Amino acid sequence: MDRSTLCIHAGYKPGNGEPRVLPIYQSTTYRYGSSEELAALFDLQSDGHMYSRISNPTVAAVEEKVAALEGGVGAMMTSSGQAASLISVLNIASCGDNIVIMGNLYGGTTNLFLVTMKRMGIEARVASPDMPDSAFLSLFDSRTRLFFAETIANPSLAVFDFDRFVPLSHSMGVPVIIDNTFATPILCRPFEHGADIVIHSTTKYMDGHAVAVGGMIVDGGTFDWEGSGRYPELTEPDESYHGIIYTESFGRSAYIAKARAQLMRDLGATPQAMAAFLLNLGLETLDLRIRRHSENALEVARFLSGEKDLISSVSYPGLEDSPEHGRALKYLDGGAASGVISFSMKGGREAAMRFMDSLQLASIVVHVADLRTCVLNPASTTHRQLSDEMLRKCGIDPGFVRLSVGLESVRDIISDLKGALAKCR
Numbered sequence: 274m275d276r277s278t279l280c281i282h283a284g285y286k287p288g289n290g291e292p293r294v295l296p297i298y299q300s301t302t303y304r305y306g307s308s309e310e311l312a313a314l315f316d317l318q319s320d321g322h323m324y325s326r327i328s329n330p331t332v333a334a335v336e337e338k339v340a341a342l343e344g345g346v347g348a349m350m351t352s353s354g355q356a357a358s359l360i361s362v363l364n365i366a367s368c369g370d371n372i373v374i375m376g377n378l379y380g381g382t383t384n385l386f387l388v389t390m391k392r393m394g395i396e397a398r399v400a401s402p403d404m405p406d407s408a409f410l411s412l413f414d415s416r417t418r419l420f421f422a423e424t425i426a427n428p429s430l431a432v433f434d435f436d437r438f439v440p441l442s443h444s445m446g447v448p449v450i451i452d453n454t455f456a457t458p459i460l461c462r463p464f465e466h467g468a469d470i471v472i473h474s475t476t477k478y479m480d481g482h483a484v485a486v487g488g489m490i491v492d493g494g495t496f497d498w499e500g501s502g503r504y505p506e507l508t509e510p511d512e513s514y515h516g517i518i519y520t521e522s523f524g525r526s527a528y529i530a531k532a533r534a535q536l537m538r539d540l541g542a543t544p545q546a547m548a549a550f551l552l553n554l555g556l557e558t559l560d561l562r563i564r565r566h567s568e569n570a571l572e573v574a575r576f577l578s579g580e581k582d583l584i585s586s587v588s589y590p591g592l593e594d595s596p597e598h599g600r601a602l603k604y605l606d607g608g609a610a611s612g613v614i615s616f617s618m619k620g621g622r623e624a625a626m627r628f629m630d631s632l633q634l635a636s637i638v639v640h641v642a643d644l645r646t647c648v649l650n651p652a653s654t655t656h657r658q659l660s661d662e663m664l665r666k667c668g669i670d671p672g673f674v675r676l677s678v679g680l681e682s683v684r685d686i687i688s689d690l691k692g693a694l695a696k697c698r
C-alpha cells in the first residue's frame with residue numbers, strides 16, 4: 274500500500290465490535306491464565322505483553338505503523354529521540370569499541386556521542402561529507418561498530434549521500450544507522466538506499482503538533498550480523514536471557530529483538546501509552562503535512578533568496594541553486610525537502626534578533642518541525658555564551674536564523690517575514 278494509506282491504517286486492525294480508533298491501553302500489567310503461559314513469554318518463546326516497561330499494545334501498534342512506513346522488519350518506540358540514538362548504538366557497541374559519525378549531526382546527538390558515550394568508553398570518530406573516500410575509510414578499524422548519519426542534517430540541511438557512504442561503510446563490515454527525523458519515511462526511506470537501522474525523534478514532524486516527546490528505532494533486517502563476525506552480542510549466547518542467541522531465535526529481527534529484550538528491559542527508556550496514542554494521531558496525517566511543509570518552505574526559501582539587501586545566504590535543499598539540490602532530487606521524494614530553512618542576516622546577531630523580535634505570526638521557540646512557523650537564532654540562544662569570532666570558528670554565522678516553516682497559509686507566512694524584514698531596513 275502507499276505510504277499515505279499506511280499512515281492511516283498500518284498497525285491497528287480492530288476486530289468485530291472493537292473501537293475503530295487505536296485505544297490507549299493505560300495498564301502496566303497483563304493477565305495470563307497459567308504460570309506456564311507467562312513462563313513462555315519470559316523465554317521469548319511466545320508473543321505477548323508482560324510488563325509495560327518492555328511493551329504495551331498501544332505502543333506496539335504505533336511501532337508496527339512506523340516499521341511499515343519505513344519498510345523495516347520491526348520497530349521499538351522510546352521515551353525520546355535521544356533515547357533512540359543511545360539504544361541504537363549501545364545495542365551493538367560497548368566499552369573499548371568505536372563508532373564513526375558524520376560531523377553535522379544534531380547538537381544533542383553530538384553531545385551524547387562525543388561527551389557522554391566517551392565517558393562510557395565508546396569513542397566517536399568524526400567524518401565530514403566532503404572528505405575523500407580514503408580519509409573516511411581510515412576512520413574505521415577492527416573495533417568500529419557502526420556509522421551514524423542524518424538524512425537531512427539538523428541544522429546544516431546537508432543531504433546525506435547514501436550511494437557513496439553506505440557501500441564504503443559496508444566494505445568495512447559495519448552497518449549504517451540513519452537519523453531520518455527531518456525527512457520522515459514519506460520523503461525518504463533509508464532502507465531503500467542500503468541503510469541498516471533507522472532512528473527518529475518522533476517529537477518533530479511525526480508528532481507534528483508539538484505535543485509529545487518520543488523516539489523510534491527501526492530495524493531494516495538486512496545487515497548480516499553473522500557474516501560480519503564482529504557482533505558477538507547478537508551471534509553468541511546472552512547470559513542475561515537464558516543463553517538466547519538473537520540471530521538464531523529471531524533471524525532478520527535479531528537487532529530489534531535484542532534492543533527490547535535486553536536494553537529496554539535494563540535501561541527503561543519507555544514511552545507512555547498516551548504518548549504513543551498522540552504520535553499515532555500525528556502519523557495519520559504525516560503524508561499530507563510533510564508535503565505541505567515542503568511546498569510552503571520552497572516558496573518561503575525563494576522569497577528569502579530575493580531579499581539580497583538584508584540576507585547573505587539561504588540554505589534549503591529544495592532550491593535549484595542549492596549545492597544539496599542534486600542529492601535532494603535523488604534521495605528525497607521529488608526533491609521535497611521538509612519545512613526547515615536556514616539563512617543568514619547580513620547585519621549579524623543584532624539584525625537576526627531584530628528580525629525575529631519583529632515577527633507577529635512566527636514564534637521564537639526551541640523547537641523545529643511542527644505545524645506552527647517558528648524561528649531560532651543560535652547566536653542569541655543555544656550558543657549565546659560564544660563571541661562572534663568563536664561562533665564563526667564553530668561554523669555558525671552570528672546572523673544565522675533557523676526557520677521552521679509551518680502549515681499556515683504561505684501568503685500569511687511570507688507577509689509576516691516581509692513585515693519583520695522591513696523593520697531591519
Ligand SMILES: *Cc1c(COP(=O)(O)O)cnc(C)c1O
Binds near residue numbers: 356452
Ligand atoms: C530533536 C532531534 C533529536 C533528539 O530528539 P528528542 O526527541 O528531542 O530527544 C535527534 N535528532 C534530530 C535530527 C533532532 O532534530
